Amino acid sequence: MLQERTIGFIGAGSMAEAILAGLLRQKEVSRKQISIINREDQERLKELTERYRLDETKQRIETVAKSDIVILAVKPKDVPEVLQTWGHLFSEDQMLLSVAAGISTSLLEQHVAGKMAVIRVMPNTSCAVGQSATAICPGSHVSPEQLETARLIFRSIGSVIVVDESLMDAVTGLSGSGPAYVYYLAESLEAAGISAGLSPETSRALTVQTLLGASQMLLKTGKAAEELRREVTSPGGTTMAGLEVLDQYQLDEAIKKAVLRAKARSVEMGQQIAITF
Numbered sequence: 015m016l017q018e019r020t021i022g023f024i025g026a027g028s029m030a031e032a033i034l035a036g037l038l039r040q041k042e043v044s045r046k047q048i049s050i051i052n053r054e055d056q057e058r059l060k061e062l063t064e065r066y067r068l069d070e071t072k073q074r075i076e077t078v079a080k081s082d083i084v085i086l087a088v089k090p091k092d093v094p095e096v097l098q099t100w101g102h103l104f105s106e107d108q109m110l111l112s113v114a115a116g117i118s119t120s121l122l123e124q125h126v127a128g129k130m131a132v133i134r135v136m137p138n139t140s141c142a143v144g145q146s147a148t149a150i151c152p153g154s155h156v157s158p159e160q161l162e163t164a165r166l167i168f169r170s171i172g173s174v175i176v177v178d179e180s181l182m183d184a185v186t187g188l189s190g191s192g193p194a195y196v197y198y199l200a201e202s203l204e205a206a207g208i209s210a211g212l213s214p215e216t217s218r219a220l221t222v223q224t225l226l227g228a229s230q231m232l233l234k235t236g237k238a239a240e241e242l243r244r245e246v247t248s249p250g251g252t253t254m255a256g257l258e259v260l261d262q263y264q265l266d267e268a269i270k271k272a273v274l275r276a277k278a279r280s281v282e283m284g285q286q287i288a289i290t291f
């Protein structure tokens with residue numbers, strides 16, 4: 015189904031590239047279907063055009079804004095400017111997929127053509143390797159077919175769940191920002207390995223494979239994380255000694271607070287943008 019659709023990206027930053035790279039990598043769409051623009055960074059556009067061998071003549075707002083599917087991938091603060099400047103080019107036979115954190119479908123709907131279908135999406139940067147955890151929620155004028163198209167796009171670059179919009183800020187705090195928490199953990203583990211006497215290369219290799227293996231265990235065994243943790247933890251052994259230190263530092267509490275703070279920030283950003291629109 016995607017083979018026939020054109021996809022235009024407004025915004026050419028890390029999220030746009032992650033989605034673009036994932037779609038091309040999975041061969042879900044061809045390079046000819048893609049157009050992308052940003053605001054001013056011509057070097058960046060050139061870099062993407064060359065890296066993904068895109069058609070140079072299509073990298074213009076008129077092409078992007080007339081694509082069957084427009085993916086809005088600018089920072090939330092830039093959404094008003096984009097819609098005020100280019101919103102008039104959209105029409106009801108297109109779909110707008112917005113990945114902007116915190117921006118509600120109802121706010122977007124107020125600034126696009128008539129009953130244009132608007133879908134709010136929260137992917138994460140693991141799109142680039144086909145492993146995003148993406149949540150989507152439809153706005154008021156989305157047909158089942160349009161929702162299915164959005165699901166197909168993001169299914170090709172990871173998993174997709176459809177959620178009620180009231181849950182999108184929570185999703186943003188957990189899986190939108192989530193890769194950064196995991197990279198933080200990876201940085202900490204790598205540094206700790208070095209402190210324990212390993213070379214940087216060995217520490218990185220062991221860290222990466224440990225995270226990958228643990229994720230695969232969660233996925234493939236279907237066991238609860240708690241059960242898998244218990245299986246590693248021999249009574250009186252090394253893991254128990256290590257986990258006791260994490261408990262002393264209340265790592266679980268810190269992670270909970272981080273996710274809740276990120277969720278609250280998503281709400282705040284949406285409210286701030288709504289005022290400026």
Ligand SMILES: NC(=O)C1=CN([C@@H]2O[C@H](COP(=O)(O)OP(=O)(O)OC[C@H]3O[C@@H](n4cnc5c(N)ncnc54)[C@H](OP(=O)(O)O)[C@@H]3O)[C@@H](O)[C@H]2O)C=CC1
Nearest residue numbers: 025026027028029052053054055087088089090092114115
């Ligand atoms: N990064 C992430 O992990 C995730 C991000 N998101 C969401 O994705 C969106 C983009 O984030 P990210 O890719 O990290 O941001 P970046 O800062 O990397 O990219 C933003 C892009 O938007 C462009 N832009 C800004 N203003 C305009 C404009 N008026 N017209 C056209 N293009 C414009 C910028 O162009 P220029 O450089 O020329 O100014 C730049 O290419 C955000 O809303 C964020 O909430 C969602 C999930 C995860």
Ligand SMILES: O=C(O)[C@@H]1CCC=N1
Nearest residue numbers: 115186189190191192
């Ligand atoms: O940090 C941000 O605001 C974006 C949204 C989710 C991940 N990155």
